[in-house]
Amino acid sequence: MLKVKKITLSGFRGMLKPQELTLTRKGENSPSSLVLYGLNSSGKTSFVDGIEWFLSPNNEIEWLKREDARERAYPHQEAQDGDSFVEIDFADDKKEIGVLRKSFNQKKVTQPGLSSETDFEKVYQSFVIRPYLRYLEVIDFVYNRTGLEKYQKLAGWMGFENELSFQEKIALDILPELKRKEKNLTDNVALFERQLVQLMGAGKFADEASILEFCNAIFTKHKVNLSSSIKDIPSRLEELNKLKSAAGVAVKVSKLTEVEVSLTQVSVDDVLINAVDKLNETLTRFLKDKALVQKIDVIDVYTQALDILNRNTDAKTSCPVCGTSWDRGKLQEHIKEELTLLEKIKQEKEEIARTITSTKSLVRREQEMVKQIIWKYEEGQKILPNISYEKLQEYQTALAALDGEFGGNIFEKGRISSSLSLDDIPKINTEKDAALAAIGVEKAKLQLSKDALSLSSDTEKIAQIKDKWKEILEAKSELAFFTAEYSKFAGLGNALVKLIQENIKSRFGEMSAQIGKYFGILRSDKDIKDIEILLNEAKGKAAGRSAEIQLNYYDITVKPAYKVLSESLLNSLGLAVYFACVRQFNEDCKFVVLDDIMNSLDIDNRDTVLDLVEQEFSDYQFILLTHDFYWFQKIMRRFPNWISKKIKGWDYKTGSKIDFAQTSKEEIEELLSDATTVEDAGFKLGRHIEGILNELCENLWAEIRYRYTKNDPPAMEELFDALYKRLKSKVNQNPIVEKVENAKKYEPVLRNFTAHARSNSASTVSPTEVKRAMEEWFILEEDLWCPDCNRYVEYHRSKDAIECKCGKKKLEKVSTKT
Amino acid sequence: MGSKIIKEHLEALDAEKKYDKEFIRILQGANEQNLDGESVAEEVIKAINARYVKSQKDNS
Numbered sequence: 098m099l100k101v102k103k104i105t106l107s108g109f110r111g112m113l114k115p116q117e118l119t120l121t122r123k124g125e126n127s128p129s130s131l132v133l134y135g136l137n138s139s140g141k142t143s144f145v146d147g148i149e150w151f152l153s154p155n156n157e158i159e160w161l162k163r164e165d166a167r168e169r170a171y172p173h174q175e176a177q178d179g180d181s182f183v184e185i186d187f188a189d190d191k192k193e194i195g196v197l198r199k200s201f202n203q204k205k206v207t208q209p210g211l212s213s214e215t216d217f218e219k220v221y222q223s224f225v226i227r228p229y230l231r232y233l234e235v236i237d238f239v240y241n242r243t244g245l246e247k248y249q250k251l252a253g254w255m256g257f258e259n260e261l262s263f264q265e266k267i268a269l270d271i272l273p274e275l276k277r278k279e280k281n282l283t284d285n286v287a288l289f290e291r292q293l294v295q296l297m298g299a300g301k302f303a304d305e306a307s308i309l310e311f312c313n314a315i316f317t318k319h320k321v322n323l324s325s326s327i328k329d330i331p332s333r334l335e336e337l338n339k340l341k342s343a344a345g346v347a348v349k350v351s352k353l354t355e356v357e358v359s360l361t362q363v364s365v366d367d368v369l370i371n372a373v374d375k376l377n378e379t380l381t382r383f384l385k386d387k388a389l390v391q392k393i394d395v396i397d398v399y400t401q402a403l404d405i406l407n408r409n410t411d412a413k414t415s416c417p418v419c420g421t422s423w424d425r426g427k428l429q430e431h432i433k434e435e436l437t438l439l440e441k442i443k444q445e446k447e448e449i450a451r452t453i454t455s456t457k458s459l460v461r462r463e464q465e466m467v468k469q470i471i472w473k474y475e476e477g478q479k480i481l482p483n484i485s486y487e488k489l490q491e492y493q494t495a496l497a498a499l500d501g502e503f504g505g506n507i508f509e510k511g512r513i514s515s516s517l518s519l520d521d522i523p524k525i526n527t528e529k530d531a532a533l534a535a536i537g538v539e540k541a542k543l544q545l546s547k548d549a550l551s552l553s554s555d556t557e558k559i560a561q562i563k564d565k566w567k568e569i570l571e572a573k574s575e576l577a578f579f580t581a582e583y584s585k586f587a588g589l590g591n592a593l594v595k596l597i598q599e600n601i602k603s604r605f606g607e608m609s610a611q612i613g614k615y616f617g618i619l620r621s622d623k624d625i626k627d628i629e630i631l632l633n634e635a636k637g638k639a640a641g642r643s644a645e646i647q648l649n650y651y652d653i654t655v656k657p658a659y660k661v662l663s664e665s666l667l668n669s670l671g672l673a674v675y676f677a678c679v680r681q682f683n684e685d686c687k688f689v690v691l692d693d694i695m696n697s698l699d700i701d702n703r704d705t706v707l708d709l710v711e712q713e714f715s716d717y718q719f720i721l722l723t724h725d726f727y728w729f730q731k732i733m734r735r736f737p738n739w740i741s742k743k744i745k746g747w748d749y750k751t752g753s754k755i756d757f758a759q760t761s762k763e764e765i766e767e768l769l770s771d772a773t774t775v776e777d778a779g780f781k782l783g784r785h786i787e788g789i790l791n792e793l794c795e796n797l798w799a800e801i802r803y804r805y806t807k808n809d810p811p812a813m814e815e816l817f818d819a820l821y822k823r824l825k826s827k828v829n830q831n832p833i834v835e836k837v838e839n840a841k842k843y844e845p846v847l848r849n850f851t852a853h854a855r856s857n858s859a860s861t862v863s864p865t866e867v868k869r870a871m872e873e874w875f876i877l878e879e880d881l882w883c884p885d886c887n888r889y890v891e892y893h894r895s896k897d898a899i900e901c902k903c904g905k906k907k908l909e910k911v912s913t914k915t
Numbered sequence: 916m917g918s919k920i921i922k923e924h925l926e927a928l929d930a931e932k933k934y935d936k937e938f939i940r941i942l943q944g945a946n947e948q949n950l951d952g953e954s955v956a957e958e959v960i961k962a963i964n965a966r967y968v969k970s971q972k973d974n975s
Binding site: 222266582583589597 | 917918919920921924925927928934935938939942945946951952953955956957959960963966967970
């Protein structure tokens with residue numbers, strides 16, 4: 098079980114000099130939770146960045162990656178090589194992991210130096226859910242509206258991004274690629290079958306029955322025993338060859354017949370030319386709107402822009418790409434539409450790229466076939482020098498040029514230039530007919546009997562049919578083998594995908610109850626129950642890769658939840674999901690870093706995050722960063738055992754200046770001890786009293802005048818009066834009422850130091866007056882505060898009573914003055 | 916570094932003795948080295964081709 102004792106940053110992000118964040122109290126060794134206050138740009142996020150980089154097995158900081166700031170942006174710009182590191186001193190109950198350091202490597206920015214690879218591996222293995230959450234991530238989760246996006250975010254939080262990506266690789270890359278290979282093998286079989294049919298002539302099929310029928314007709318003609326099976330054909334062929342020798346068929350005739358039969362079985366057709374034409378048509382149509390196609394390159398920019406918008410909560414915003422002013426919702430919609438369109442174009446482009454590859458294969462196959470025919474022509478030419486095959490040679494040259502066209506970026510070229518023409522095909526075939534005729538004439542000159550010529554020609558045909566059938570069988574065997582192996586692989590792939598999805602579903606299931614519980618703590622004000630994360634198993638392309646949140650909202654089942662929930666409820670839901678993930682999956686990692694996440698919640702609901710931390714995560718160590726001073730003080734009051742620190746300032750040359758934070762009372766007392774800082778003490782006290790009075794008035798349901806504008810908050814006097822009136826009406830003569838009166842006496846002194854000071858000059862106030870005001874106030878505050886549950890008293894309508902949450906601090910109604 | 920969960924899944928599938936060991940090894944390698952889909956497909960095709968050649972030799 099890991100917790101953190103100290104974090105040190107040096108030369109990293111905004112910290113040039115080593116900066117320590119100690120999470121143990123002086124003289125103690127056990128780690129405590131910590132709240133760190135700092136204004137924006139004071140260096141808080143540098144600590145979160147450092148922790149993220151330290152805990153990332155890929156040595157990355159996700160939000161910087163999205164902003165396109167890569168590793169070079171991690172070290173402080175003035176840090177020397179070797180000065181940039183993040184060091185964490187762990188508290189490990191197994192006593193295995195101690196101080197670990199990850200050092201930035203200026204030469205290999207993606208490969209930092211690790212003080213101990215084995216121990217770092219142990220740290221990485223200790224958590225499934227990243228133990229840090231930024232405000233922006235909650236917003237991002239809530240506004241990523243599609244099931245797929247939400248699933249991806251959950252994948253990130255729950256640590257199954259790798260599984261998601263692996264699942265996609267199998268389904269979208271590997272299996273389709275294997276299918277394409279299978280199709281190529283199928284095409285080969287089809288080509289050989291066409292050639293076989295051409296050998297046998299029209300009306301025949303590339304099957305055993307047709308072959309037997311065709312061959313047996315020849316065997317009958319030459320009085321050779323019939324074949325009952327295709328296996329007998331080689332032996333019948335031997336018999337034909339013997340007959341041929343007996344008939345005195347010379348080698349010359351045999352050679353000519355071989356050429357003749359070979360030329361008969363192959364012919365150039367329009368398949369390739371049509372394929373190239375079709376490809377060019379598709380390319381022209383696709384590239385018609387060139388501007389749109391070029392925009393594919395900006396998909397990343399749009400994705401990043403959407404990312405930025407998702408994190409921006411202002412209603413009005415400007416386009417992160419072009420700067421035009423937009424309504425945020427409309428701009429998000431616009432960018433999403435653009436992204437959908439561009440993704441569609443990207444897919445179309447990928448499809449065309451595949452067609453280009455298959456057309457290229459077709460060209461290569463045609464070249465191979467032409468090479469074979471030319472080889473036969475050359476054989477024939479040795480006997481008949483006049484045989485011409487110029488047109489075929491031209492076709493071969495054109496094919497070679499066409500093959501060359503497939504080099505380079507075809508999308509940039511816009512089309513495939515080809516000198517092939519449909520008009521050439523009849524010329525090539527006429528040339529072939531002329532060659533066949535010349536062979537026929539030559540054979541006739543040899544004065545062989547018709548039977549002998551027929552015997553020679555038939556023997557050659559049978560020989561070639563036999564060879565072609567063998568080729569078909571081999572191609573079919575390869576295809577069948579591949580199909581069987583493919584199916585084995587697909588079976589494995591599907592089984593793996595099923596396991597991945599079952600695992601994810603079970604994680605969702607385990608978490609759902611937890612999410613419901615945490616959401617109930619965060620938002621007890623709403624009737625929302627039965628929250629479930631469901632894996633979408635039947636939703637087109639996103640099947641098994643997208644998730645929805647379903648819940649019961651005032652007895653109606655709603656899915657997806659974010660369609661009916663308000664922004665505020667969605668933020669709470671996002672937090673509930675994250676916390677449930679941490680509880681469920683981070684058994685060995687017991688610390689959580691929360692960076693300004695309260696800002697994602699309404700002020701009314703911020704306390705509930707602390708309730709959740711207190712009730713459900715008392716065994717965890719929290720490192721909570723905030724820029725909200727009021728909130729910081731509240732956390733200090735709620736969790737007095739936490740270490741409280743504040744960043745007093747930041748400068749470029751050093752980094753943050755971190756100091757222990759004092760309670761307001763301690764700070765005021767310190768300021769009062771110095772005669773030159775009395776005014777500061779007054780201001781501090783005034784602000785403190787105003788803040789607490791506001792909280793008490795809210796807790797006790799005290800009546801305050803309604804205001805139309807936020808710029809006119811209630812003054813201290815009004816708050817005192819409201820509190821007094823409320824307490825008087827509920828507890829009547831309880832001494833607390835008098836204490837309010839006593840504290841209020843100092844209001845004229847303090848009003849000059851409040852958020853909206855009156856006209857009196859502050860300089861007239863003496864240190865004694867401020868001191869008395871402070872004493873009276875803290876006497877009152879102590880009586881309204883419960884040190885057991887660390888809360889102020891509240892009004893409980895059901896009991897019509899004023900008491901704290903645990904009930905130990907009660908303000909009883911007193912009828913007569915004691 | 917590959918996914919621990921995928922590693923476990925593949926080990927579980929291997930233990931079932933129902934699935935092709937070589938394919939499992941290819942997927943294990945793909946997970947460990949974070950290979951892209953195309954490279955994995957190439958490796959699978961290469962393995963199938965080698966097996967086919969061997970099967971032809973064995974049959975002859």
